[in-house]
Amino acid sequence: MEPVHVNGSVHKKAKVVFIMGPTGCGKTKLSIDLATNYGGEVINSDKIQVYKGLDIVTNKATESEQRGIRHHLLGFVEDPVADFSVDEFRRRVQTSIDEITKRNCLPIIAGGSNSYIEALIEDPVIDFRNKYDCCFIWLDVSLPVLYNHVSKRVDEMVAAGLVDELREMFAPGVNYDGGIRRAIGAPEMHPYFMAEMNNNIVYDDKVRKEFLLKDGIWKTKENTCKLAERQVQKIKLLSDKWDIHRIDVTAVYENCGKEAVVAWETLVLKPSFTIVGGFLKKHG
Template sequence: MLTCRVGQAQPLINVGCMQSGKMEKEKVVVVMGATGAGKSRLSVDLATCFPAEIINSDKIQAYEGLDIVTNKISKEEQRGVPHHILGTQNPDTDFTALDFRDMSLWAVDAITGRRRLPIIVGGSNSYLEALIDDDDDYAFRSRYEFCCLWVDVAMPVLRRHVADRVEQMLGNGMVEEVRPFFSPHGDYSNGVRRAIGVPEFHRYFRREGLVDEQTRLSLLQRSVSEIKANTCQLAVKQLAKIRRLRNVKRWHIHRLDATPVFANPRHHPNHSWNHHVAHPAAIIVARFLYNSFSSHLRFTPPVMPPATCYT
């Protein structure tokens, strides 16, 4: 039985090895799912079990700034795992799918060159598609074999979680973080200003100094309600794209149902997460990496306080 513990990641014994007289493709893990489903947490969990580095594929989290609004994984939550394309891009420029494809290909090549596992994680499925199904030269598929993990949460449950998360972001200072990005002319079409949580505050920032306290609070609540609604709409679109990749483009995607974790967030949340998500995911990745590897693997994550926010 193989036990995966923090600091005891298992070697990638078959990455780039010879098999049946020919070079086997390097291997890459992709973690996908709707916003708030726990993608970032799972990617770090896996990186404590296998020697890995993480590549962010969320187009908004790629920008520098707005860490609260974009819900970037914190340094503490990263647990020392190297992260790429996270908070590195100029917030005033556009980071396109082609930019992501080129940067992530370079990162994947560098990571595998260090004999480590690239884990690509994020909610921008159009960016993942641009990387994996590039119509020009199929640079990714010609060199890499990939395994997709889908962290799924039933929409009624996810809606409640999203609402709670927005309230938490509000308490963490979201309004003051967004204030410098306010555009008097209402231009939120470029860079990080496109992030949900920025344009929704436009009306509030324009009028907050001109109205009484009751009206100001009403404007603030309206902005928060719009953020919640727009985040849920984004989640619906993300899920539709995942289903399209699975059903139309025939990507082989392993679905992990995290609904029980979010349905009862105060009932042993870490145990529930490990049982429903982290452990099954580690089994899938072990089989993917080691081919004949069976289910005799125990995922032993670090002891952490009850989670209140998943990304």
Template sequence: MSLSMFMCRLITKPLISNVPCNGKKLNTRQIQKENVVLVMGATATGKSKLSIDLANYFPSEIINSDKIQIYEGLDIVTNKITKEEQKGIPHHLLGTHNPNIEFTSNDFREKSTSAIDSITGHGHLPIIVGGSNSYLEALIDDDDYNFRSRYNFCCLWVDVSMPILRAYIEQRVDQMFNSGMINELRPFYNPTGDYSKGIRKAIGVPEFDDYFRMESFVDEKTRKQLLEKAVNEMKINTWKLARKQLGKIDFLKNVKRWEIHRLDATPVFRKRGKEANETWKKIVAEPSAMIVANFLYNSANVVNSSSSSSSNLRVPKSQSDLMAAATC
């Protein structure tokens, strides 16, 4: 059976429910902990794309963990996933917060936990996606051990080699510019130069301060130089952010000992069009889906009911068991 057929049958089974199988009604599985999937990676590596792919395999809803995309506004500059790209998958904490009020790690922990409870409450899988690893750390390694006591989590890391990623980041900033980035940024220019709170911390806002401050007082040549300087600073600072994000992932993986599954998407970024899409599916989307399937259906948090005489749902131990469970 192909992976696509396996997943198609797998997602027809509710994550937590009574289901008929071979004429018998299986007991409700007793879940000690709920399951949560995290999609991590540096900026521009394809995290949002992977989260949508996973949501098409499993009944899911997505929680944004990008600390800038949480704010309303600057959709181009912050590279928010569009409504069309969301493909009808519910998104939480995406463009929902006042851009002038700081959204802290504590705020994220509170709001994301509430979203997780809401999502799992109607049988869906929460997928948390974003590049702000400090938010994820604050959620998972909270002082009260609240998250780990209530949830099991699976971490997927979309990685791209540094030279390839840097070239793509520069290309993406150019695309933002061509898509109307300047007009989007202009209302967020602050004459006092305070870019320390809310959405004004976004890469692009402080970098364009000199341009907006001087554009009305300089000639066209100088204006062009200021514009080129601002765009170049955006590219450099986005690259610095990517390196910082990778450093944080390394810390979580090798110091805090998080179990993180790395997916190398580098070959995808060397291709274009249909070939890139096919490569993404083969080396990122499908392997990720299998990792999540094993996490959900081969997890130690699923236990048999001991209070009923009906047939119990056994914990699958292998991929073949997963397929058998999916087709019963």
């Protein structure tokens, strides 16, 4: 590890791995795979997943998916309308890194809020790059393939209870500009829940409600795809100034079943292990 001089004494830089990419690309899975292999802990960098609740809507990793890996900044903000600011994010990430490294574990930061990551890395007061050795991995997916995957994933989320989960949070005059209610799906489903409040059971009302339900799901898919596109554009800008390792995961989502598993292991996991293993050895 490269030494850092602090107040006249020499300290070793902590090593931090960042997993970046658009929504639905496999960031969470890779972070857990890497943490399992390298004795790491995961720090969530999704500014919506920090809130407690809406686990299906925000696509939080379930307990079984976490595979016993300790997660930080995940579902800990109890106030649904609280503002989780970038300053709070920067402060808590540094605290989490310190806790993780004291246990001689590897901090792995994963999530889709790239503006928060950029603010963390480039804040002149924090001077993050002078304190920590950073390894950036970008999971990239062909957008048409990703759009198809996102559509299927939203359908799976609906089948898992997305509508019921959102209905519990619904209120007629609710504001969707802050807190967890910014989650894609919440504002999109609002017109449907408003229609549900009408207890009339005439045919026209039933047809209208069915339309609003389908329209809310469609808009959820559409806005998730738009988010993915913005995330990719942001990462491309960051790659112009950061040394980011790009891994193409398109083949994983072009396949299914055993073929998808093999594609993940050979095209994603193997190169990721090579990248992180080399990073740890170089800065060890």
